[in-house]
Structures are given as C-alpha cells and as structure tokens.
Amino acid sequence: MASFAPRRRFDARGLVIPALIVAGWYVVSESGVGNGYVFVTYDRIWATFAAMVADGTLVASIVGTVLRMAAGFAIGAGFGLLLGLATGLSDLAGRVVSPTFHAVRQIAIFAWMPLLTAWLGIGGQTMIALIALGAFYPMVINVEAGCRNVPGPYLEVGRVLELSRWQTIRRIVLPAAAPAIFAGLELGLATAWLSTIGAEYFIAAGDGLGIILSASRMRGSMDGVIVGIVFIGLVGFAINRLLAVIARRAFAWRGEAAR
C-alpha cells in the first residue's frame, strides 16, 4: 500500500520533470515548431479555462463526475464487500462463487458496454454500472484474501478464549482483514476512477470531466482537452489524498512504524 507511506517532506527535485514539460510546451507552442492544433498556447488554454469557469461548465463537470463516481463506487464497493466477506468467511460460498467470479473477472470492464447499453440504455445508468464494476472486482479479491489470511496465532487466541464464531469474526477476523479491505477500497477507487472517465468519454451523457474531453475533441479544441486532463488529474489526486488521511486515522493501532 504505497500511498500509505509516511508523508515525506517536500522535495523540490520532484518538480524538475513537471517544470521541463511546462517549459517545453511553452517553447513548442509559442515558437510554432510544433503542430499548432495539438500544441495550443497557454494563452488559449487559459482563455478556455476562464470561459469554462465563467459559464459554469467546469464546476458542473467536476460535481457531475464526483457524484457519478461516488454512486458507482458505493454500489460496486458495497456489493464487493458483501461478496468478499461471504467468500472469505464461508468455505461453501467460496467454493460455489469463486470459479464463476474469476472467470467473469477476465472480461475487460469496457467489454460489458454493448450489453450494458442494451440493458440500461446509453446514459447515466450504464456509466454508473461501469464504475461499479471497476470498484467491485478489486474489492471482492482483497476482502476475501484479507479474511482468509488472518494469522493463525490470533485465531488460536480466539479459540482459547472460547469466542463464538461471530465474536471471532468481529473481534479478530475483520480487524485483521481491515488493512486488506482498505487496500481493496483504494484499488477499487483507482479503477472506479478510470472507469468513470472512460464511461463519461464513451457515453458522454450529462456533465462530467470525461465529457469535456470527448466534447472538446469533437469540436477539435485541444485547449478544452488539456483543461479536462488537468482537472481529471487534480480530482484524482484529491480523492487519493483523502483516502490516505482516512487510512491514517483508521489504523492508529499499527503505530508510527507501519504508516
């Protein structure tokens, strides 16, 4: 779980590559060396950004994307948690469900698009279903693994103290599995985020950052595409940081060393 790594102190050397890209873009776009359609100038990007802020497109898109992602993630992660707990805690459930699950998992998420659009139409529901699928798989896998890999010595403590099955699950299995469950949430969030942008880009119904991308591309407006990309990066980064903060609070018992 690399993103739970200790908060490193700011190191200016990390800015070298972004600075080079920004400067290089400036040189290429201003000098006219590159294709002016692709390498749009900062002036035009700024103007497009200002226009999107002014007419409310940008805010509406960020809100639309975040809400869509939240809905899809909640559905996918929720069902993923339930299925992962079932297969992780019950051998029977594992034996019945796992072969099908691992077969179906091989199907790339966007390969479901034709079927999903046939069932749910080309619109919001299909987008949310794609996002949910993105969150679902990693969640199931991590929750199941977390429940199955509880250290034997801790389970023996439960046996020696005559904990019931339910008490064992609540006091030992779930806490021991919590870091893995959290890793599942983190991974699920990452794939749900990819699915969100992909679904928005391909289905393009309503407001969303991915919809800015497809709409700008269709209009041949690379400046709009760049604004979209930058905000996709920023929102993705914000979501990731938020999760890291939650993890730090939730796992106080692991001590400084483990964080």
Added chain:
Amino acid sequence: MALAARVAEPEPALAVQRVSRVFRTADGAVPALSDVSVGVAPGAFVSLVGPSGCGKSTLLRLLAGLDVPDDGEVLFEGVPITGPSLSRGMLFQDHRLLPWLSVADNIGLGLHKQGLDAEGRRHRVQELIDLVGLNGFERAYPYQLSGGMSQRAAIARSLAPRPRALLLDEPLGALDSLTRAKMQTELLRIWEHEGITMLLVTHDVEEAVYLSDRVVVMLPRPGRIAATVDIDLPRPRHRGDPGFARIKAEILGWLGADGL
C-alpha cells in the same frame, strides 16, 4: 530420592496419560511426543524443562485443547479434554495481544462468559491491571508496550476468566534478565494470590527450580520424559542456597548439560 516420589497424591488437575503425537511433514514423521505421562496436582506449580524440539509446546497445546493426541489421553480434573476452555488459560511465548485492541480491551476479551455487565467487566479489567501493574496503560495499544509489559498484559488476559489452570509456554523467554527476575516474582505472587494450578514451560533450569514444586525434565527425538524432580525447598527461595544449587545441578545432569 527426589525422583517421582510416589506419595499418595490427590487426583491431578492436569493429566497426560501415555500420550504420543507424531507430526507428518514432507521430511517424514516427527515423533514430537512418545508415550508421555505427566500429572499436575491441583494448585501445584510444575515446570517442564528440556532442549527445544522436545515437545514441550506440543504437550501444552494438547492440554490447552488446541491439538489432539494420536495416542493416549489428556484430562482436566479427570475429564477428557476435547477443546479449548476458559477454565484452562494459555499464555503463549509471543504474548499474542491483538494489535488492534487496547490493553484494556485485550484483557477484557475473555470476559464474555463471566456473566458480567459492562460495569462489572470494567471493574474486573481494572482489578487485573492493578494485579499486573499496568496502571496508566489501559488505553495503550500493544505496539506502545515493552516486551515485559506485553507479557504482563497477556498474563492479565489469561487470568481474566478466572481459569483453574494456567498453561504457560516460555512466557518469560524473550525478556532481559532483570525484567525476567521481576516477572518470576510476579508469577509467584499471582499463583499464591489466585491459587491456580500452573504448568510452565521453560528452558531456564534456574527459573524452573525457583518457581516450581516439581520439575519435569524432557528430552527430544522422540520427545519423552527423562526425569521428574520434586523440589521441596522452602519458599521464598534463594538462588544462592546450597540446596538450590544441588537441585539445579541434578536437573542439568538429566539434561546432559552438567558440564556447563
């Protein structure tokens, strides 16, 4: 003759009768215990000593109900042991505190069958914290404790459900000698205070002689009992006494380590 004095004894609290346990591994069969019999009288303090691999932990796990023998019988108060029970506490070498629970919650983990309400549980936990001297650390997590404090918390957890017997698997093995000596005194105090039957595994002969009424000497390959030595030194004992040194030498002799 200190060897297995067959005086009339009450029915043992813990009894291992002609027990064998063989582990089958990729490298073949490991006879961890071979025809082993041990009895521990109610309220007695008995130690098992022996080199590593002679089956001490295996024996304790059988008595804890965590494992079953291939042959023979394991009894608690005359009744065959079929599984773990709160009446037989177990203290593991690696304290095994649950890292996500505070010290108080770890200690309270085994209180669910004591018929206590929330207030009663809190009271019992506090009593145990006082007993093992962990005041001020009730809310600490295990990672914040030293080795000695962790073992004390683990002792408190195993005592919480008021077991009638306590099985201790090298509980002091990982401690420095100073903490260790203090914990030995602590164990004796708890034993005298609670009147529990104690079966302690240790590889430290001096510790065994200092604490026990009787020391059972085991040898490996196959795991078996080499000797049973009764220790009738008066308490409190002093490690420098001639009698202490004599018994220690006798046990070391059984272990084939008298040259040490």
